[in-house]
Amino acid sequence: MIWEVFRQEKPGDYHRHVGNVHAPDREMAKLFAQIQHARRMQTNSLWVVPQSEVGEVDAEDATFGGRTDKSYRWAMTYNDIDASFAEEVADSEAEQREAARTRREQLESEGEV
């Protein structure tokens, strides 16, 4: 029986697929996975999952992302525009930055008290 192995490096990270192990049951899979997939890598946690329990949909089953031209989703057109003509936009952004900075400083000083 094949068990897919997922390793988490640090608490809070995603468990990422790192390979698999052959094992008769969950306990043995956990034992083997420790050696095979965590012995030499920084590891906080391992998952073992029976391969047969993994649901899959692949490129033959689905047209991932559709088939029509969706390049409009990428707003590349605006990347190289000089925005200096829109002073009010620039001013507004500056204000928001300033407000965020003040808020952060206030929080920090509260933290010190």
Add this chain to the structure above:
Amino acid sequence: MNGGDDADAPAAASLDRDDLTPEGQVALEALLFRLAADEFVHAERLTEWQIFAPTIESDLALANVAQDEFGHARLWYDLLRELGYSEEECIWRRAPDDWTHATLVERPFADDGWGDAVVRTYLYDVAERIRLEALVDTSYAPLADRVGKALAEEEYHREHALSWLERLASDDEARERLQAALDDLFPHALSLWYPGEHETEIRAAGLRRESLASMREEWLDTVVPTLEGYGLVVPEPDEIDRPAARGRDGSHTDAWVDLYEAFTATHREVDFDRPARLRGEEA
């Protein structure tokens, strides 16, 4: 669990190298050689499984156990090095009848001996936990520093051996093989607890806190019910014909000579001035 006979012994981690009495140092060396030789020879045997274990996963797992045990041997041999021994004197050119490991770890595996490996590692790893725990509050500070490291790795070893035991024991044919291995190995496993020449001084100096007799008792209380729980028949420890080879006094089974010749052969052939050290624990 202090016995009365070591109540006056030096306190935990109170001794450093310069505090040892001459007798204390001899006893410490005997204790360390015993520990190190057990680990080294056990690991040496286990490496024979590489590429032959039943699956790639079990191959890697057992190789990993062997590697850990070599690492533990390194912990103890490094302490001997601090006491003035060279690695050659500890291993490569140490006379075979100066080795004081238990005969359990030198026994060759039967041809279909995966059950043998499982029973052997189980018997050994339970014993190792017990004897490391008896060293946690040793009087010798450099030893106390190292016991925790080894203990932390032993848990995996026991879990690995137990998991295999449980699964093999659930199959009739496999259980018969386990039984055959147990019948072969159990008398030799008892040699884990035979005292050596310096046992009295080891206790008096507080190097180890428990007597071998009480550790043996604890070991039996663990392994006997467990093995019986898996449907195995454990030989009655006090009615066994003790093997002529005692292990702890330097007498060994014939298999030891062959194993010793094999693992020292390269060293003799290459004839290094000093054996290469790949990686040392420079604690």
